[in-house]
Amino acid sequence: MLKALNIDPGKCTGCLQCELACSFENEGVFNPSKSRIKVFNFHDQGRFVPYTCTQCDEAWCMHACPVDAISLNKLTGAKEVNDNLCVGCKVCTIACPFGTVNYNSATGKVIKCDLCGGDPECAKACPTDAITYVDADWTGLDKMRKWASKTDAGQQAAH
Amino acid sequence: MTYVIIGAGPAGVVAAETLAKTDPGSDIVLLGGEGDPPYSRMAIPYVLTGIIDHGGTHLRKTAGHYDALGITYRQGRAAGIDVKGRKVALEDGGAQAYDTLLIATGASPIKPPVPGLDRPGVHHCWTLDDCREIEKLAQKGAEVVLMGAGFIGCIILEALVERGVKLTVVEALDRMVPRMMNETAGTLIKDWCQAKGIKVHTSTKVTEVAEKDGRLAVVMDNGEAAAADLVVVAAGVKSNIGFIDGTGMKAEQGILVDEFLRTSVDGIYAAGDCAQGPDFGGGFNVHAIQPTSTEHGRFAALNMAGKVTPYKGSLQMNVLDTAGLISTSFGDWEGGKGTESAEALDRDRFKYLRLNFKDDVLVGALSLGRTDHMGVLRGLIQNRTPLGLWKARLMDDPHRIMEAYVAHAYA
Structure with missing residues (x-):
C-alpha cells in the first residue's frame, strides 16, 4: 500500500527539525531556506503548520512540464524531478496550485518533495509525531485533498 | 473509431x-x-x-x-x-x-510589416530549425538585435545574454513585457537589463533592416541605428x-x-x-x-472519447526569467475597475508584489524577484478562496500570501 506524509499541525512545536533534516538530506546543508517542507508560524495563535507537497493525484506540476522532467515514482507515489531533464523554465512552479514546487536559482532547477525515495527524513526527525509516514488511506492529507477537490480547479482535475 | x-x-x-x-x-x-x-x-x-x-x-x-x-x-x-x-x-x-x-x-510568429525582414540573418526563434540558425549566428561577441521584448522575446533575451552576445532590444511599447507586466514591473525589468549591459529601447519601432558593409543595419524611429550579425524577431x-x-x-x-x-x-x-x-x-x-x-x-x-467533461476555463499565467530577474503574472494582473490592490515595492532590490482582489477574493497577481510558493497565487485565484480576515492582513502586507494560503488549506 502507498504511504504518505501525515501532518498534524496540532502536534507541531515549531522546532524546525524537519526543515533541517530535509535540507541536509537533499541539499547537503542545514539550511531551512533550502528545505522542501516549510513550517509556517501563526504566532498570533501560537500555532505551527508544517507544509509540503501532498503528491496529489492531479499532478499539476507533472502535466505542465514541457520536457517530461517530472515523473511518477510508482513505488512511492511521489512526483519526482529529474535534474538531468529539468531546464529550469519554472512553469511547474506556477502550475502547482499548492505552491509546493520552488525554483532553486543556485542550481537552475526546480525542487519539490520526493518523499526521500520512500524514507522521508522530515518524519524521522520530527520529535512529536506531527509528521508521520503512514498508509496513504488514513492520512490527514485527505482533508487537504478534499479542500482542493471542492474547488473549480480540483473538479477539473478529478476527471 | x-x-x-x-x-x-x-x-x-x-x-x-x-x-x-x-x-x-x-x-x-x-x-x-x-x-x-x-x-x-x-x-x-x-x-x-x-x-x-x-x-x-x-x-x-x-x-x-x-x-x-x-x-x-x-x-x-x-x-x-x-x-x-x-x-x-x-x-x-x-x-x-x-x-x-x-x-x-x-x-x-508574426512578421511585422518592416522592410528587410526577409534578409539572411533575420530569424524568428520559434522552431528547432530557427534554433539551428541562431546557434550559428549568435556567437560570443556577435552583435544581436532583438525585436520585441514581450514574453517570448524576454525568454530569448536570457538565452542570447548567456551566449555572450552584445544585445540590443527594441520594444514598440513603453516598457518590457507589456502584456504581462504593469508599468512598475516592466520598467524595473528594463532597468535590470540595462544594468546588465543590455541596450534597451522602449517606445521605439524598427523601421528597416538594411544591409551595410556586409552586415545587417537595424534602423529605429528614434534616430538610432545598430549594426547586427543577427536580428531575432519576437513581435508576438x-x-x-x-x-x-x-x-x-x-x-x-x-x-x-x-x-x-x-x-x-x-x-x-x-x-x-x-x-x-x-x-x-x-x-x-x-x-x-x-x-x-x-x-x-x-x-x-x-x-x-465520449467522457463528457466540462472545462471551467483557462487562467492566464506566466513565469519569466529575464537575465536572472524572475517575474510572474496571474489572472487579472492589471486590476482595474471593481478591484482593490495591495502592493509592496523594493525598487533597489528589484522586488515587487501586487495582489488584486475583488471583495475578499484574489483575482490577479504580479511578482518580481520571488520564487517560493508562487503556485499558491494560482490556487487562491482559481479556487476563488474567500480570504475573510486575511484580506485586510494582505492589504497591509501582501508578502503574507503563503501564510494566508496555509491558514485556509488547514481551515
Whole structure:
C-alpha cells in the first residue's frame, strides 16, 4: 500500500527539525531556506503548520512540464524531478496550485518533495509525531485533498 | 473509431496520450508538421544556453513512446479539411480520414510589416530549425538585435545574454513585457537589463533592416541605428487557423471552442494556442501558454472519447526569467475597475508584489524577484478562496500570501 506524509499541525512545536533534516538530506546543508517542507508560524495563535507537497493525484506540476522532467515514482507515489531533464523554465512552479514546487536559482532547477525515495527524513526527525509516514488511506492529507477537490480547479482535475 | 490530431505540440501529444488511455484499441493518428519528433518550443532557449541538446526539447523522452501507446505518428501539414467527407487534406497532396478530429495546430510568429525582414540573418526563434540558425549566428561577441521584448522575446533575451552576445532590444511599447507586466514591473525589468549591459529601447519601432558593409543595419524611429550579425524577431504570435477556410468553422483570434473544446463543426475539436476557449475570468480567449495547452489537450480528448467533461476555463499565467530577474503574472494582473490592490515595492532590490482582489477574493497577481510558493497565487485565484480576515492582513502586507494560503488549506 502507498504511504504518505501525515501532518498534524496540532502536534507541531515549531522546532524546525524537519526543515533541517530535509535540507541536509537533499541539499547537503542545514539550511531551512533550502528545505522542501516549510513550517509556517501563526504566532498570533501560537500555532505551527508544517507544509509540503501532498503528491496529489492531479499532478499539476507533472502535466505542465514541457520536457517530461517530472515523473511518477510508482513505488512511492511521489512526483519526482529529474535534474538531468529539468531546464529550469519554472512553469511547474506556477502550475502547482499548492505552491509546493520552488525554483532553486543556485542550481537552475526546480525542487519539490520526493518523499526521500520512500524514507522521508522530515518524519524521522520530527520529535512529536506531527509528521508521520503512514498508509496513504488514513492520512490527514485527505482533508487537504478534499479542500482542493471542492474547488473549480480540483473538479477539473478529478476527471 | 479513428481519432486524428493535427499538430504535435503539447496539446496534441497530451490529447493523443489521453485518447490512448481513455479509448484503448481506437486508431489514433498524430500529425506533425515539422521534421523533428514532437518537441517543446518553450525549451528552445535552453538549447541556446547549452543546458540541453536538441533531444532535450522532445516532449517525450522514451524511445518508442508513441508506438507503445498505439499512437501513429505521421508527418504532414494540414492544407484543409473536407468536413463532409471527414478528411484532412495534407500539403504533400495526401489525405487523412477521421471520425473525430482535434485541431492543435498552435501558433506562428508574426512578421511585422518592416522592410528587410526577409534578409539572411533575420530569424524568428520559434522552431528547432530557427534554433539551428541562431546557434550559428549568435556567437560570443556577435552583435544581436532583438525585436520585441514581450514574453517570448524576454525568454530569448536570457538565452542570447548567456551566449555572450552584445544585445540590443527594441520594444514598440513603453516598457518590457507589456502584456504581462504593469508599468512598475516592466520598467524595473528594463532597468535590470540595462544594468546588465543590455541596450534597451522602449517606445521605439524598427523601421528597416538594411544591409551595410556586409552586415545587417537595424534602423529605429528614434534616430538610432545598430549594426547586427543577427536580428531575432519576437513581435508576438497568431493562431494557425488559415487552413480552416471554407469549412465554415467559427473563429476570431483563434478557433472558437465551447466548454467541451468543441468547435462549431460537428466532430471537430480544437485545443492549445489555436483555440479560443473559455477564460476563467469570463468570455473566450486565446491563452497561448503551456498549462492551457496541456489542459485543453486532456479535456478535448476526454470529450472526444465520449467522457463528457466540462472545462471551467483557462487562467492566464506566466513565469519569466529575464537575465536572472524572475517575474510572474496571474489572472487579472492589471486590476482595474471593481478591484482593490495591495502592493509592496523594493525598487533597489528589484522586488515587487501586487495582489488584486475583488471583495475578499484574489483575482490577479504580479511578482518580481520571488520564487517560493508562487503556485499558491494560482490556487487562491482559481479556487476563488474567500480570504475573510486575511484580506485586510494582505492589504497591509501582501508578502503574507503563503501564510494566508496555509491558514485556509488547514481551515
